[in-house]
Amino acid sequence: MKSEFPPTEITLRARDFAQRFSSTRHGARLARHMTMRRLADWGWPPVGELSTAAALVVAELASNAVLHGRLPGRYFELRLAVFPDASVLRIEVSDARGERRPEAPTHIPGPEAERGRGLLLVDCLALRWGVLDRLPVGKTVWAELEAAA
Secondary structure, eight states, X not given: OGGGSOOOOGGGOSEEEEEEEESSHHXXXXXXXXXXXXXXXXXXXXXXXXXXXXXXXXXXXXXHHHHHSOOTTOEEEEEEEEOTTSOEEEEEEEESOTXXXXXXXXXXXXXXXXXXXXXXXXXXXXXXXXXXEOSSSOEEEEEEEEOOO
């Protein structure tokens, strides 16, 4: 299962971006748009494989932060990092609810299910993903995508 891998060393980032967003649907949408814009600024085309996958992963993780990690008056944070060899894009979404941790998908939801596909999508798109404690409060859900062509 992909979520069992340890996180990649964070200190070796070549390009890094972080921003806080309101814990609302609008904030989640802005996080997705900002991801596309930042990747374009870094040289990845908006309709390319990496940008499309990153937009889907950010949309899911930001949506989960808004739906399940929201505390009144608190923001969620998006961080994007490309490592020096440009082979990996790391996406991190942090929220204030450390006690509500996502779990790796254990099955594929049936066709009538209205929920349960988001982390399955992340699991399919990411090289690896997982959850870390965030100090002093909260959690960070991270995913790493293959960035090299």
